[in-house]
Amino acid sequence: MSKKASIDTTQWDTAVEISGVTKIFTQWQRENSSRGVLRNLFKPQKKIITALDDVSLTVKRGEFVAYAGPNGAGKSTTMKLLAGMLQPTTGSVKVMELSPDKDRIKLMKRLGVLFGNRTELWWDHPVSQSFEWKKVVWAIPDEVYKRNLEMVTELLDIGDLLKTFTRELSLGQRMKADLALLLLHSPEVILLDEPTLGLDVVAKRQMINFLKKINRENNVTIIVTSHDMDDLEEMAQRILMIANGKIAYDGDFDGLRSIAQNSTKVIVTTDTGVTEYEINLQTNPINSLLRRLSEVEGIRDVEIKKAPIEAVIAELYRGWRGA
């Protein structure tokens, strides 16, 4: 990419470092009865929720990390801790070696945060006005602003949206405009919480390709949460899975398949018909499988399908719930 979004002048290798972080919330509860109402007047019923339980993790510079887990696992809590919106009950959080609490202003000049269900755009103004707002608030130098604006306009194909009022945009258009806004100050680390929420296939593809491009070519570190596992697999090289407030898995997607012991499907088409096999590639290496297949008489086609990541994850979630 000829148009680089970030000019890196700092020395740091660890994009995110979370050490021994525990985050505890109190949840109000009440029985739905007159007795429950009365009892709550004098002794409110509260439940302690441990959203994160002694979590430690590190994300290196330039990584593209998927952060996944079932509902209520602690994903958004982690994102909020990294963005300085929350503070941990215990433990420490560092982003680009800065504390989101103590160095908030310094950090926000270099960090990009996008929550899929929120917007930073101004509703009753054209999209370009929100961009200008960002330029002033972030004190973005003219040449950086101009270069980044050209880049996001071209790569996200939002030229036609610049004059449109935000309230007139569709959800997909709004998300693209929000992502463009996020990138105007050349963030070095980006936190995306459900960025593909509600997007159609075309918009989703455009956003995924764009994120992969800025990660690959501009060395931008990206941490993304989503419930769409196929999207995550397509975007990220590494997946961090959280369950019951703890890191349950940290590795690549194939490793996740192997721990879930999910079989690979091999569909063999011969003169006599189509046969489907389920094979564990750990016990049956691919080279021996291919050798055996080559010996089969009248073979016309072979299709090898990895276990769908959605199925693998669903199996894991079920297991964690039962644990």
Added chain:
Amino acid sequence: MAKQILSLYKLYLKMDIAWLFRDAKTAFLMIIADVLSNLSAVTGIFLLAWRFDGIGGMSRHEVLFMLAYSTILTGIFQTFFCGGNTAHISRVIGRGQLEHAFIQPLPLFVQWLTSGFIPISGSSNLISGIVIMIIALNQLDLVLPWWWIFSLVANLIITTALILAQSYLSASLAFYAPVQAEEISTIVIDEFAYIGNFPLSGMPKLLQISLITIIPTGLLAWFPTLALFGKTPFGITAWYPLFFAIILWIIALYFFKKGLKYYVKKGINRYHPMGHRR
């Protein structure tokens, strides 16, 4: 920082003009509605003062001056602090919108000092108030020293600070009860502005003292008006509102910071986009 604050004011001025004049018909209707609403707000009390030839020792035109002072005060408040609910801060806290402020690379006070600036759409009270004040001063036929205008501006700044302190103090509750206290700043501001329009002269002393100490609505327009005419009640110094504002701000900041710490520790399980950006 000062340069960036000025840039932010310039930006919000531009955005406010663009917002109000997005189409001529809407802009015209909004301006007419605002002027009528401002005039009707002061008419009732002025008619009473006219009918009874003044209220409690204050002449008709002194009452008119007080109403003008109150209207200008509301105007300043609306012009500088009503965009994005920066004055009605309990809405921002209660709706979980503080998180938008945390991700901006600006100190919170700079954000709240500037993002509320709506000098065009919020200035109708200010303009109406200035017009009413000029009429009142002409009718009062006073010979005022040159520095009187600075005294007037200082009083207006102090009373604006008082309203803001009350708003931020009451909004501290929204950190602990976001749903229940979401509108508390608005209620406090509106109630104080409503009571603050009444001339307290002639009222029982106990009531007057209560309304400049416990519930300080008398400091919003009545006390400053008398102070500006050199007639402070009970012989209290004209600086009294300044001391009161300083103490109120110290208390407000203490509780607000405490609430903010609670917010980032406990989090808020609520998000509502209403009123965020416009």
